[in-house]
Amino acid sequence: MTIEKMSTPCFTVLRLAGEIDLHSSEQMRASLKSCLDELAAVLLLDFKGVRYIDSSGLATLIEYFRESSKFHGKFAIFGLERKVAALFELVRLDQLFVIAKDEAEALARLGVSQ
Numbered sequence: 268m269t270i271e272k273m274s275t276p277c278f279t280v281l282r283l284a285g286e287i288d289l290h291s292s293e294q295m296r297a298s299l300k301s302c303l304d305e306l307a308a309v310l311l312l313d314f315k316g317v318r319y320i321d322s323s324g325l326a327t328l329i330e331y332f333r334e335s336s337k338f339h340g341k342f343a344i345f346g347l348e349r350k351v352a353a354l355f356e357l358v359r360l361d362q363l364f365v366i367a368k369d370e371a372e373a374l375a376r377l378g379v380s381q
Contacts (some may be wrong), residue, residue, distance in 0.1 A: 269316075270298045277379055278309035280370070284316025287324035295324065299331040306338050311373050315346035325360065332364065341365075343373035 268285035281298055285291065302310050312328075328344075335342055343365035347355065355361045367373035374380070 268294055270294060272298065272301075278311060278374065279305075279307045280311045280313055282313040282316065286319040287317060287327075288319065288321045289323045292321075292323040292327045296327045296330070299327065303331065303334050303340075307335070307340060309341045309374075309377060309379050310335070310343075311370060312342075312344045313346050313370065314344055314348070314351060317351055318348060320351055320354065325354075325358065328360070328364070341377045341379070343367055343377055345369055345373040 268283065268287060268291035270284075271282040273280045273282070279302055281302070283295065287295055299310075310331075332342055344355075345367040346369060347366060352361075352366070355364070355366060360366075365373065365376050367376055
């Protein structure tokens with residue numbers, strides 16, 4: 268798995284690619300922890316390159332969501348492949364997270380102007 272971080276004055280984007288499983292979820296956890304340490308007000312996760320995510324990856328996302336809510340951080344995921352989106356729907360995380368088709372929609376749904 269690869270993770271690229273891009274920050275602007277208004278938001279941070281983590282672009283993920285590959286598979287998120289038991290082994291790579293630790294790498295994602297470290298990147299998300301960095302965003303928590305920075306108190307990232309708005310975080311977008313670009314999932315366009317993610318082909319697979321398992322329960323450890325989902326748990327890591329839930330952990331970030333819970334921790335960022337302590338400082339009123341906003342969080343959205345965009346670009347989910349159909350198979351990955353179906354998993355989010357199956358476990359009802361589409362009702363917890365803001366999930367958008369692209370970056371512009373994610374920002375709009377979070378109420379953030381570019």
